[in-house]
Amino acid sequence: MVRVDGRGSGSSLIQIRGLDKKYKRGGEEIDVLRGLNLDVDQGEFVAFMGPSGSGKTTLLNLLGGLDVPSSGSITVAGDEITHMSGNKLTQWRARHVGFIFQMYNLIPVLTAFQNVELPLLLTKLSKAERRKHVETALGVVGLADRINHYPRQLSGGQEQRVAIARAIVADPTFLMCDEPTGDLDRKSADEILGILTQLSKEHSKTILMVTHDPLAAERAGATLHLNKGVLVEGAATAVGSRA
Amino acid sequence: MKYLSLIKANLLRKKLRTTLTIGSFVVALFLFGFLAIVHGAFNQGVDVAGVDRLMVINKVSIIQPLPLSYRDQILRIPGVKRVTFDVWFGGIYQEPKNFFPSFAIDTANQREVYPELEVTDAEWKAFLEDREGAIIGPKNATRFGWKIGDRVPLQAPIYGGTWEFNIRGIYKTARDGDDPQQFWLHYEYLDERLPAGRKGQIGWYTVKLDSPDDAPRVVKAIDDTFANSPYETKSETLQAMAASWVKQAGNIEFLILAIGGVVFFTLLLVTGNTMALAVRERIGELAVLKAVGYSDRFVLVLILAESVLIALVGGAIGLGCAKLWTLLGDPTGGMLQSFRLPNLMILIGIVCALVVGIMAGILPATSAMRLRVVDALRRI
Numbered sequence: 001m002v003r004v005d006g007r008g009s010g011s012s013l014i015q016i017r018g019l020d021k022k023y024k025r026g027g028e029e030i031d032v033l034r035g036l037n038l039d040v041d042q043g044e045f046v047a048f049m050g051p052s053g054s055g056k057t058t059l060l061n062l063l064g065g066l067d068v069p070s071s072g073s074i075t076v077a078g079d080e081i082t083h084m085s086g087n088k089l090t091q092w093r094a095r096h097v098g099f100i101f102q103m104y105n106l107i108p109v110l111t112a113f114q115n116v117e118l119p120l121l122l123t124k125l126s127k128a129e130r131r132k133h134v135e136t137a138l139g140v141v142g143l144a145d146r147i148n149h150y151p152r153q154l155s156g157g158q159e160q161r162v163a164i165a166r167a168i169v170a171d172p173t174f175l176m177c178d179e180p181t182g183d184l185d186r187k188s189a190d191e192i193l194g195i196l197t198q199l200s201k202e203h204s205k206t207i208l209m210v211t212h213d214p215l216a217a218e219r220a221g222a223t224l225h226l227n228k229g230v231l232v233e234g235a236a237t238a239v240g241s242r243a
Numbered sequence: 244m245k246y247l248s249l250i251k252a253n254l255l256r257k258k259l260r261t262t263l264t265i266g267s268f269v270v271a272l273f274l275f276g277f278l279a280i281v282h283g284a285f286n287q288g289v290d291v292a293g294v295d296r297l298m299v300i301n302k303v304s305i306i307q308p309l310p311l312s313y314r315d316q317i318l319r320i321p322g323v324k325r326v327t328f329d330v331w332f333g334g335i336y337q338e339p340k341n342f343f344p345s346f347a348i349d350t351a352n353q354r355e356v357y358p359e360l361e362v363t364d365a366e367w368k369a370f371l372e373d374r375e376g377a378i379i380g381p382k383n384a385t386r387f388g389w390k391i392g393d394r395v396p397l398q399a400p401i402y403g404g405t406w407e408f409n410i411r412g413i414y415k416t417a418r419d420g421d422d423p424q425q426f427w428l429h430y431e432y433l434d435e436r437l438p439a440g441r442k443g444q445i446g447w448y449t450v451k452l453d454s455p456d457d458a459p460r461v462v463k464a465i466d467d468t469f470a471n472s473p474y475e476t477k478s479e480t481l482q483a484m485a486a487s488w489v490k491q492a493g494n495i496e497f498l499i500l501a502i503g504g505v506v507f508f509t510l511l512l513v514t515g516n517t518m519a520l521a522v523r524e525r526i527g528e529l530a531v532l533k534a535v536g537y538s539d540r541f542v543l544v545l546i547l548a549e550s551v552l553i554a555l556v557g558g559a560i561g562l563g564c565a566k567l568w569t570l571l572g573d574p575t576g577g578m579l580q581s582f583r584l585p586n587l588m589i590l591i592g593i594v595c596a597l598v599v600g601i602m603a604g605i606l607p608a609t610s611a612m613r614l615r616v617v618d619a620l621r622r623i
Contacts, residue, residue, distance in 0.1 A: 066534060066616045087538060094536020101620070105531045109252040119535045121245050166535070 002222040008039025019072035045200035047220035098167030102179035137165035157188025174206035268557020276565025279588035299448040302475035308444035322457035327352035328445040334397030345426035347433040359417040366412025377408035382423035514603035522607040530619030543612040550604025558596030
């Protein structure tokens with residue numbers, strides 16, 4: 001179940017209440033998000049759409065603990081993250097969030113294996129255990145045979161698949177995808193969306209995706225529209241629940 | 244250790260730049276090693292010269308003689324334990340470049356005043372029994388291939404002609420900094436061949452004290468004793484005397500510090516610039532690292548580790564080359580008393596490289612640490 005009216009059950013994986021985000025630009029205060037409420041249950045695949053500057057990426061950054069709101073609260077799996085210190089938030093991100101960016105953001109001097117292994121280096125897993133996890137993640141995205149390839153040796157779609165493997169390798173609570181298909185051709189985009197759908201359906205991964213692409217949004221279980229910092233009522237008060 | 248591959252991969256990202264930066268450390272630390280070798284060559288004597296021994300020279304100059312008769316007067320001064328004397332012989336073997344310190348010595352007191360230059364009893368006895376005998380330093384033995392029993396001719400520009408000596412012993416040095424290339428001959432052998440007007444004169448006295456604490460008082464007493472005489476004296480501890488000789492060659496210490504300081508400062512700028520570039524190019528990657536859970540402190544340490552690794556690798560190679568150079572032997576063919584790079588200087592060099600590495604990396608590392616993920620991702 002996905003709700004934007006603030007009346008979701010207390011058991012939602014993600015709960016947002018009265019979220020405001022203001023920026024100061026040239027002495028002027030800009031309201032990016034205004035009094036936003038959201039409830040997302042475990043296993044939902046939610047797409048956020050909206051015009052440029054509507055606050056989609058800002059919302060994603062707040063949900064991912066990369067930025068702090070001006071007011072309001074965000075609770076993920078029982079953890080209220082809005083008041084966490086920088087260090088705690090970093091640890092929380094490592095444990096709960098898998099990031100997938102539009103430009104893949106792989107480290108070019110590391111192989112696919114090493115890129116995917118990065119989040120695991122922060123854990124206490126042994127080298128053999130890390131290898132097993134990385135191979136599994138790369139297997140899920142269909143790149144088991146590209147393990148020793150560098151990003152420059154991969155196509156855009158393959159790079160994004162490595163990025164997905166990096167995002168899922170530590171088994172985070174949810175995935176944050178910022179325009180994951182924005183830099184890909186249609187065929188590659190479909191492959192990526194197929195993988196995300198599979199992760200949502202077969203592995204019950206909660207996925208929050210920002211996109212401009214209506215075809216991408218169609219693959220999500222729920223689509224929410226942001227306009228001028230407000231989740232537009234009507235677009236989804238209780239949308240696309242798979243429950 | 245699990246992060247080593249990350250550091251290594253980052254350093255190898257721009258191989259040419261990393262190689263050149265390491266190269267600048269190699270050159271700087273090699274230069275540091277070279278300066279340390281030069282410093283050691285000039286100061287070796289100062290470092291090991293005794294503070295419980297005085298050197299008494301003619302007040303006008305060390306090349307002016309003193310009467311041998313002063314010996315008994317010096318011995319009577321309270322606090323004086325022993326007195327020996329030397330005369331500069333200035334011998335040359337075959338050609339001028341084969342120069343080494345050669346002295347006519349006071350055989351009765353030499354071993355007691357200079358116990359650190361050890362001669363076996365058997366060799367000393369053989370030396371005493373041969374008026375043309377000589378004791379040589381170990382460096383002379385290796386440099387010229389001399390051995391006990393050899394008869395060696397030395398030219399004597401000061402006294403004229405060629406003098407022949409029988410090598411009767413090779414002294415051993417007890418400490419690292421002791422002069423290993425002296426050549427000792429009998430004072431009597433020299434004195435008997437001098438014209439009447441020059442007999443009974445020596446070059447300088449070396450006075451062994453009961454205690455180093457007596458030095459200021461004994462120095463004053465000796466110089467007062469011979470004040471207003473035709474041969475006034477100037478007395479100092481051996482250490483002070485050695486230091487003043489080094490100063491005559493110029494302020495070596497200042498030169499070394501100045502050159503070293505400029506080199507390290509330049510190195511700091513070069514490496515700092517390299518690290519700043521390296522961080523600027525990787526803003527996005529550092530943001531991703533932070534996004535996936537790497538802490539600000541980790542990013543700081545990562546950048547510092549790269550900077551320090553460059554410094555240590557370059558420093559180790561530079562100092563290694565300097566050390567290797569010393570192992571190949573003295574390029575002056577023995578002109579220098581010492582041609583070595585002490586382990587302490589290697590350690591100091593490594594510490595200097597480490598400090599430069601940290602200082603060069605600290606600003607870029609701090610800016611990387613303070614980097615806000617959201618801002619950095621927006622820039623990609």
